[in-house]
Amino acid sequence: MESLKVSDYMNTHPVKLGEEMPVAEAVERLLQSGQTGGPVIDVKGKVVGFVSEQDCLQRMIESSYYREQVCRVKEVMTTPALTVKPYSSVLELAQMLLQARPRIYPVVDDDGVLVGTINRAAVLRAIDLQLRSGYQKMAS
Template sequence: MRAQDVMTSPVVTARPDQPVKEVAALLAEHGFTSAPVVDDDGRVVGMVTEADVLRDRIPVDARTRIWGDEVPEVHPAQTVAEVMSTPAVAITPGTDAAAIVRMMLDDHVRAVPVVDGRGVVGIVTRRDLLRAIATDDATVLTAVRSRLSAYGGGDRWSVTVYDGVVEIVDDFDDATDRHVAQVIAESVPGVAEVRVRSRESVL
């Protein structure tokens, strides 16, 4: 499974000179946790997140001051360039989803923009990956059978799916085809593991 299989597209982007308040409205409207920041040429130059937008944007309630607490004076940033995270880390449509998960966990990021020669073509979020994991077994089974049918015919493979684990039995007992079937099945969103066996090993 690769970035192009799970990414959200098209993606909402922000500009460095865009007002923070405007970007806050965009994130709230679309339910996003972050957005790539692009320059005039469409290149990713940073990421702006919910946390970036929230920083210093909500003043202390005046009623709090009654108790004499010292309230620090803050001046909220006005543009995205002042709050965005840099440098920007981007991936390509062909990036392995497993590598994306490792990046998110190791670097504590929630979203990664997907770029190609045309600029930003999508974004992969933790929610996108969770959605893939949560794909029900019936949907996974249909997708695996469809892709295998296109490769070796509809009656070539026996396929079952349980809790994201795909079991494939090769009726023709061909090692090369079993390897191809493994690769095909692993590319289907929602697949957690693939086990391919020959018909003889089952009997």
């Protein structure tokens, strides 16, 4: 199997969330984008955390129950975020997905700046395409 790079299968237009953003606004962005989570970035574009739908759901339930004030993303984000590099192997990422909780990984350059995201579906797609390509070569 030839090498599969994360950069070939990543989402280059991920939802981006800010630390000071209200959780309700983060939820709106996630819902509009159809993504189940997103990286939290600082003013320089560096990934400082990650927020999932589950993180937001828990806080929104608590907020509605207790009638709390506005909650900020920095209060619910997971930090540090688990990230991968664009030149990382999709197969290595697949192994990480079997071990770790995140369904989405921010893809960062060597300076920690967000360049995209990759999720389980993209990893499955990459491996499936590779396997089908291998089967076609064997059938020829």
